[in-house]
Amino acid sequence: MLARKSIIPEEYVLARIAAENLRKPRIRDRPRKARFIAKNGACNLAHKNIREQGRFLQDIFTTLVDLKWRHTLVIFTMSFLCSWLLFAMMWWLVAFAHGDMDPSTESTRTARSTPCVTCVRSFTSAFLFSIEVQVTIGFGGRMMTEECPLAITVLILQNIVGLIINAVMLGCIFMKTAQAHRRAETLIFSRQAVIAVRNGKLCFMFRVGDLRKSMIISASVRIQVVRKTTTPEGEVIPIHQVDIPVDNPIESNNIFLVAPLIICHVIDKRSPLYDISAADLVLQDLELIVILEGVVETTGITTQARTSYIAEEILWGHRFVPIVTEEEGVYAVDYSKFGNTIKVAAPRCSARELDEKPSILIQTLQKSELSHQNSLRKRNSMRRNNSIRRSNSMRRTNPSLIVPKVQFITPEGSQSASET
Numbered sequence: 247m248l249a250r251k252s253i254i255p256e257e258y259v260l261a262r263i264a265a266e267n268l269r270k271p272r273i274r275d276r277p278r279k280a281r282f283i284a285k286n287g288a289c290n291l292a293h294k295n296i297r298e299q300g301r302f303l304q305d306i307f308t309t310l311v312d313l314k315w316r317h318t319l320v321i322f323t324m325s326f327l328c329s330w331l332l333f334a335m336m337w338w339l340v341a342f343a344h345g346d347m348d349p350s351t352e353s354t355r356t357a358r359s360t361p362c363v364t365c366v367r368s369f370t371s372a373f374l375f376s377i378e379v380q381v382t383i384g385f386g387g388r389m390m391t392e393e394c395p396l397a398i399t400v401l402i403l404q405n406i407v408g409l410i411i412n413a414v415m416l417g418c419i420f421m422k423t424a425q426a427h428r429r430a431e432t433l434i435f436s437r438q439a440v441i442a443v444r445n446g447k448l449c450f451m452f453r454v455g456d457l458r459k460s461m462i463i464s465a466s467v468r469i470q471v472v473r474k475t476t477t478p479e480g481e482v483i484p485i486h487q488v489d490i491p492v493d494n495p496i497e498s499n500n501i502f503l504v505a506p507l508i509i510c511h512v513i514d515k516r517s518p519l520y521d522i523s524a525a526d527l528v529l530q531d532l533e534l535i536v537i538l539e540g541v542v543e544t545t546g547i548t549t550q551a552r553t554s555y556i557a558e559e560i561l562w563g564h565r566f567v568p569i570v571t572e573e574e575g576v577y578a579v580d581y582s583k584f585g586n587t588i589k590v591a592a593p594r595c596s597a598r599e600l601d602e603k604p605s606i607l608i609q610t611l612q613k614s615e616l617s618h619q620n621s622l623r624k625r626n627s628m629r630r631n632n633s634i635r636r637s638n639s640m641r642r643t644n645p646s647l648i649v650p651k652v653q654f655i656t657p658e659g660s661q662s663a664s665e666t
Contacts, residue, residue: 282472282485283535285437287430287552310418311425318422322415329411330380333404334373340397341366362394380408429542430551432457436585439534439555440564441513441527441592443607448513448597449493452555453566454538455506455584462540462549465503467492469511471518472554473532487535488518503540505570505579513597524562524594532557563592 281290302309310318341347346361347368365388366372375388379401390401436453443449456462468489475486493510501507513519522530538551564587569580593600593610600606 281554281556282533283552283554285553287427307414307418310414311421315422318418322419325411325415326380329404329407330373330376333380333400333407334369334376336400336404337363337366337375337397338369338372340394340400341372343396344394360391360393362391362397364389364391376404379404424545424547426542426547426549429545429547429549433462433538433549433551434584435536435538435551435553436566438559438561438585438587440561440566440587441519441524442563442565442590443592444510444512446607448592448600450511450513450517450519450534450560451508451566452536453506453508453584454503454536455579455581456503457581460543462503462538463543465501465538465540467501467509468537468539469509470535470537471532472535473518473530490517490519490534505577506581506584508566509536517597520597523596523599526596527557527560527562530557534560561587562594563589565590 284290310321313321338347340362344362345359346363346366363372363375366375371388378384378388390397392398434455434457439450439452441448441450444451454467469492471488471490472485473488475483477483490511493512501509511517518532534555536553536555540549541547542549567583567586567588569583571578571580591610593606595603595606
């Protein structure tokens with residue numbers, strides 16, 4: 247069959263498609279840089295080409311704790327199974343060397359030919375006896391005798407090895423369940439950071455909170471800026487870390503994290519953000535890493551929570567809404583508004599320009615006050631208009647609400663009579 251021909255000529259369709267493609271501007275997004283620290287605190291780092299793998303076996307306990315749970319459970323199970331099988335083989339060899347496996351000697355056995363282990367006549371029974379010895383079950387059917395000194399030595403050796411395996415594996419399981427980063431799951435950070443004016447200075451701010459009632463003792467916050475830099479000699483440093491100070495009136499730099507707090511960094515001459523304006527922030531290839539450290543009150547283990555903010559996650563001219571209120575003598579925290587922000591007046595220039603020209607801040611605040619007053623006037627006028635329209639509509643719908651007009655007419659006769 248022949249293909250159906252379109253009513254519109256093909257040349258016209260192609261020309262129209264080409265014209266539409268030319269009209270649409272092609273916007274190419276800037277390639278996003280890989281994060282050094284993810285939002286959940288995980289390090290985005292892959293270790294490759296490690297030649298000295300034996301160094302991990304020198305610290306076997308830490309290696310076992312760092313493994314994933316499925317690998318730890320496999321090692322936990324195989325360590326006990328291998329030890330039971332190993333000593334089952336040893337018990338079977340002891341019984342075989344003593345002649346306890348020979349069925350002919352069982353009928354002619356006298357009091358003089360006592361077996362090393364009673365009721366051990368096969369490898370299966372030797373395996374069951376190995377489990378009973380190491381786990382100290384003791385069913386009573388199989389037991390040791392004083393006939394073989396070698397069997398007593400194997401018994402002592404198996405008890406020592408079993409205690410070592412129990413200590414290592416149970417300690418590993420306990421450390422994996424009580425790891426410090428488990429406590430960090432209830433330490434939360436705001437999804438976005440803000441830059442606004444506080445006390446006449448541009449400040450970088452974010453919010454941190456603790457969902458548990460048990461507190462973090464000696465909690466401290468550190469902020470680092472990670473960016474790619476090039477030295478005057480031409481050396482490229484892909485991960486250049488710079489510490490920036492945190493505005494804290496306490497000299498020890500500790501915080502009392504009983505309720506969500508807004509951590510503030512004043513953008514001054516010491517800050518890497520000193521020369522960055524609102525327009526330059528979008529083009530910056532930087533990452534601000536936040537590290538919260540403290541001691542868990544219930545366990546005494548030091549914990550650490552991490553997160554990071556890239557340029558796209560920093561809101562210029564915003565402020566966090568208050569979430570702590572006093573209700574019936576108790577301070578209540580509304581975590582549904584934990585990351586909510588509102589737009590406030592803030593100069594779009596850098597902190598350096600603001601220090602050189604303080605009038606910029608005054609002009610920005612004046613403009614914001616004027617715009618606020620204008621918005622209030624418009625809102626009030628809209629409310630008045632809405633109320634008038636609502637009253638007019640009610641009068642139209644309900645004729646009984648219309649007030650009748652009353653006219654006072656003075657009779658002419660009475661007026662003339664009064665004049666006479």
